[in-house]
Amino acid sequence: MIIKNLTCIECPMGCQIQASIENEKCVDVKGNGCPRGKIYAESEVVCPMRIVTSTVKTDNGKMLPVKTSMPIKKAEIFEVMEKINQIKAKTPVRIGDVLKENIADGVNLIATSNIN
Amino acid sequence: MKKKYDIIVIGGGPAGLAAAISAYDKGAKSVLILEREDCLGGILNQCIHNGFGLNRFKESLSGPEYAFRFIDELKTRNIEVMLQTTVLSMREDKTITAINSKEGVFSLKAKAIILAMGCRERSRGALNIAGSRPAGIYSAGTAQKFVNVKGFLPGKKVVILGSGDIGLIMARRMTLEGAKVQAVLEIMPYSSGLKRNIVQCLDDFDIPLYLSHTITKIEGDKHVTGVVVSKVDQNRQPIPNTEIHFDCDTVLFSVGLIPENELSKSANIPLSPNTRGAIVYQTRETLVNGFFACGNVLQVHDLVDFVSEEAFLAGAYAGEYIKKANKGRDAVDVKNGKNVAYVVPQKIDKNIDGNVKLFFRPTKMLKDCTITVKCGDEILVKKNKKIVAPGEMETLILTKEKTDKIVYEIEVLVEGDI
Ligand SMILES: Cc1cc2nc3c(=O)[nH]c(=O)nc-3n(C[C@H](O)[C@H](O)[C@H](O)COP(=O)(O)OP(=O)(O)OC[C@H]3O[C@@H](n4cnc5c(N)ncnc54)[C@H](O)[C@@H]3O)c2cc1C
Ligand code: SF4
Numbered sequence: 276m277i278i279k280n281l282t283c284i285e286c287p288m289g290c291q292i293q294a295s296i297e298n299e300k301c302v303d304v305k306g307n308g309c310p311r312g313k314i315y316a317e318s319e320v321v322c323p324m325r326i327v328t329s330t331v332k333t334d335n336g337k338m339l340p341v342k343t344s345m346p347i348k349k350a351e352i353f354e355v356m357e358k359i360n361q362i363k364a365k366t367p368v369r370i371g372d373v374l375k376e377n378i379a380d381g382v383n384l385i386a387t388s389n390i391n
Numbered sequence: 392m393k394k395k396y397d398i399i400v401i402g403g404g405p406a407g408l409a410a411a412i413s414a415y416d417k418g419a420k421s422v423l424i425l426e427r428e429d430c431l432g433g434i435l436n437q438c439i440h441n442g443f444g445l446n447r448f449k450e451s452l453s454g455p456e457y458a459f460r461f462i463d464e465l466k467t468r469n470i471e472v473m474l475q476t477t478v479l480s481m482r483e484d485k486t487i488t489a490i491n492s493k494e495g496v497f498s499l500k501a502k503a504i505i506l507a508m509g510c511r512e513r514s515r516g517a518l519n520i521a522g523s524r525p526a527g528i529y530s531a532g533t534a535q536k537f538v539n540v541k542g543f544l545p546g547k548k549v550v551i552l553g554s555g556d557i558g559l560i561m562a563r564r565m566t567l568e569g570a571k572v573q574a575v576l577e578i579m580p581y582s583s584g585l586k587r588n589i590v591q592c593l594d595d596f597d598i599p600l601y602l603s604h605t606i607t608k609i610e611g612d613k614h615v616t617g618v619v620v621s622k623v624d625q626n627r628q629p630i631p632n633t634e635i636h637f638d639c640d641t642v643l644f645s646v647g648l649i650p651e652n653e654l655s656k657s658a659n660i661p662l663s664p665n666t667r668g669a670i671v672y673q674t675r676e677t678l679v680n681g682f683f684a685c686g687n688v689l690q691v692h693d694l695v696d697f698v699s700e701e702a703f704l705a706g707a708y709a710g711e712y713i714k715k716a717n718k719g720r721d722a723v724d725v726k727n728g729k730n731v732a733y734v735v736p737q738k739i740d741k742n743i744d745g746n747v748k749l750f751f752r753p754t755k756m757l758k759d760c761t762i763t764v765k766c767g768d769e770i771l772v773k774k775n776k777k778i779v780a781p782g783e784m785e786t787l788i789l790t791k792e793k794t795d796k797i798v799y800e801i802e803v804l805v806e807g808d809i
Contacts, residue, residue: 282590286445287694287783289586325591328440328453329567330539338542340439340455349595356567370456387439388455 276302281319283312292316323349331362331374333390339364339374340387347379355379367391392494396421396471397713399487399501400706401478401654404433405695406686407507408461409702410709414505415468417710422470423499425489427477431465432458433509435695437532437539440560442587446696457695480657483679502713503681505705506655506669510648510687512557522608527615531557531645535564544568546641550618551575552606554582554589555782556693558645563592572598573637576620578605578627581756583647583782585693605629606642615642648691658682665733666690672722673736673747675705676712683709690735690750693784697750718742723797728765728804730754732781739794739801747789753805756780760807762787766797779805 281292288308294316295303301317318324324346330338341362347355355378364374368386375384397419400407403426415422430436435443438454445451448460465472476491487499512530529537529545535557537543547570551558554577562572575593580603582589593600601620607629608619622633650668652660660677663670668689669677676683685705686698721741725734734751749764757779764772764787771793779785787803 282586284587284591287442287585287587289590323595325595326441326451327567330439330542332542338540340453340539342441342453352567370459387441387453388436389459 279320281316283307283315285311285315294320296320325349325352327352327355327359328387329356329359331359331364333364333366333368335366335390337366337390339368339390341374341384342387343378344373344383344385347382351379359384364390392497393421393471394499396423396499396501398422398503398505398706398709399499400424400505400507401481401487402426402433402507402509402686402688403428403431403472403474404507404509404686405435405458405461405698406509406688406702406705407431407433407505408458408465409699410505410507410683410685410706411470412461412464412468413703413706414503414710415470415706417707417714419503419710419713423501424470424472425476425478425487426472426474429475431462431472431474434532437536438560439539440564443695446694447699454695461699478654481654483658485681503683503709505709506660506677506682506684506688507686507702508651508654508688510650510691512644513647513649514644520606520609522610523612525609525611525613525615527611527640528609528642528644531555531561531643534561534641534643538564538568544570546570546639548573548639549641549643550606550620550637550639551643551645553577553645553647554584554600554602555645555647556584556588558643559584559588559592561643561645562598563596566596566598570641572596573639574598574620575600576604576606577602578623579603581780581782585782601635604635607634609642615640618642648687650688650691652688655682655684655688660684663733663737665727666735668735670737671735672720672738672740672743673704674708674711674740674743675701675736676708680717681709681712683712690733693782697784697786701750724800725749726800726802727751728763728802730757730805730807731803734803739789739797741794741797744791746791747794749787749789749803751785751787751803752781752783753779753785754781755809757805757807757809760805762803762805764789764793764801764803766801767799769796771796771801776807779807 435454435458443457610617621629669684683705685702
């Protein structure tokens with residue numbers, strides 16, 4: 276069994292978590308201040324996932340802030356960034372509008388601001 | 392044009408938005424927000440990363456999403472907003488002089504004023520670095536505006552001085568957009584940013600963080616070509632023969648924020664040398680009657696959730712203020728004790744009902760510590776904490792029962808291992 280030290284990134288508390296790993300699986304979690312930390316650690320030791328935030332151009336010249344609707348694989352961040360940089364959004368656009376479906380593993384790219 | 396308002400809020404960032412909503416909900420009939428930019432939301436408009444609103448909404452929102460939650464709330468109320476309007480000065484009688492392109496220079500009068508002007512970044516001028524002043528040097532906030540609002544990447548090879556959150560966020564942002572971030576340098580032996588940002592902005596992209604290091608020379612004639620970095624001793628002095636060289640075309644500074652209080656000075660509002668914001672009671676009223684302050688203009692917050700919380704408080708008390716005559720004050724002072732850099736509020740008025748939440752920062756990182764609030768020799772509150780750091784604001788609640796016991800002043804102190 277190996278113990279891996281992690282910092283939970285789910286909230287600003289930044290709890291120091293000790294994850295016990297056996298056969299590439301997390302079997303025990305200590306140090307988490309809340310249940311979200313356990314979920315984070317279990318995912319982090321198997322396949323780290325991150326929400327990606329960025330911007331895309333719009334047809335009126337303004338930049339539109341965007342994010343992936345769910346966390347994506349950390350290893351795929353740069354691939355997703357390449358796809359994001361090819362998108363041009365039509366205005367008007369509202370928070371939550373889908374700009375690209377399935378940008379990675381069933382995750383959509385959505386707008387996080389309103390532009391009229 | 393209307394000239395008289397119950398309440399005028401200066402600044403339409405998260406603090407101004409929440410303060411206006413809360414003052415209106417307390418019964419203020421005419422509330423006006425003055426904002427110099429062309430939209431509401433303040434600095435949140437350029438903070439496109441997520442992590443906002445975890446306390447308030449139990450969701451991880453981006454800056455603009457957080458701002459729109461409040462802008463949408465504002466729109467359901469009869470609150471006036473004047474955009475692209477800059478306040479130039481104020482007087483103690485609550486007259487405001489402002490300017491915009493439609494009215495030119497004009498004046499307004501309010502029964503109460505809420506200050507919500509936010510903060511600005513400390514400039515490079517505060518630091519003393521050898522070298523000429525080549526192009527390619529920006530504050531992290533300016534770079535954030537370039538990349539996120541204007542859609543323009545200021546450079547390809549970057550060194551960041553200071554490990555404040557904005558610097559860390561920009562390290563990741565520029566990396567995602569194709570730049571190479573060579574290093575983040577921090578003169579202190581600890582980072583001033585949140586731990587989660589070290590993990591998700593630096594570690595995720597193998598960006599090295601050098602603690603106890605600073606830039607000692609910036610190279611380049613017209614444009615930055617590189618920097619020389621040295622390790623520093625306990626007194627933050629560069630240690631000879633520890634130089635490391637980095638090639639770069641861009642240097643970002645993330646060396647702290649200062650409340651923007653030029654305006655407050657025009658109304659003779661006393662400021663605290665520790666926070667650089669106004670001295671306030673727990674109601675967030677300053678020492679000049681009818682002037683309230685909240686958000687980053689009062690104290691630099693790490694989390695926007697606390698900004699909103701503080702602004703709701705200020706707005707509510709401003710709403711009360713215009714309704715009824717002041718009971719008169721019975722005020723005690725809140726002192727910074729051992730290892731405490733500042734406490735807000737600086738004064739507690741015992742005539743005000745309700746609990747008092749103290750916000751404070753330690754002067755240094757301490758482990759296994761006890762936080763104590765004392766009145767003379769009597770201990771009012773004692774709390775244990777695993778770790779405290781200047782980069783993370785602490786809070787403590789004093790119940791009414793405790794504040795009633797305070798005689799003359801209280802002291803907040805932190806003791807622990809270094
Ligand atoms: C560059 C930068 C990046 C930041 N990034 C983060 C982050 O990633 N996460 C986080 O939690 N916090 C971040 N912060 C902290 C952030 O500022 C606060 O969380 C929050 O936005 C503060 O709200 P506020 O309303 O007090 O100030 P602001 O959002 O700064 O709003 C102040 C408003 O007042 C207006 N104003 C100022 N002076 C005048 C005047 N004279 N007349 C009219 N209007 C005026 C300004 O235009 C502005 O809109 C950042 C701060 C800065 C400076
Ligand atoms: S474990 Fe819970 S409390 Fe600790 S950082 Fe993670 S989300 Fe926050």
